[in-house]
Amino acid sequence: MLFKIVVVLALLVIIASLFSALYFLAKDKNGGARTVKALTLRIGFSIALFLLLLLGYYFGLIGPGQR
Numbered sequence: 001m002l003f004k005i006v007v008v009l010a011l012l013v014i015i016a017s018l019f020s021a022l023y024f025l026a027k028d029k030n031g032g033a034r035t036v037k038a039l040t041l042r043i044g045f046s047i048a049l050f051l052l053l054l055l056g057y058y059f060g061l062i063g064p065g066q067r
Contacts, residue, residue: 003061010049017042 021038028034056062 003056007049007053010045010052014042014045014049017045 017038021035021042024034024038025032053062
């Protein structure tokens with residue numbers, strides 16, 4: 001159960017980073033340094049979540065059909 005909560009929280013962080021990048025894109029008229037930083041963080045969080053899911057499957061914390 002704890003693993004599922006961590007995954008959902010990670011997804012929320014990824015979505016928040018995506019919306020912050022959208023906000024910076026709309027707000028900043030010159031240069032998009034903050035937009036690029038927010039999108040880079042989103043990519044990093046997505047890769048970390050993917051690795052977390054792989055590790056969870058490897059150690060048996062998650063699996064096909066588990067609830």
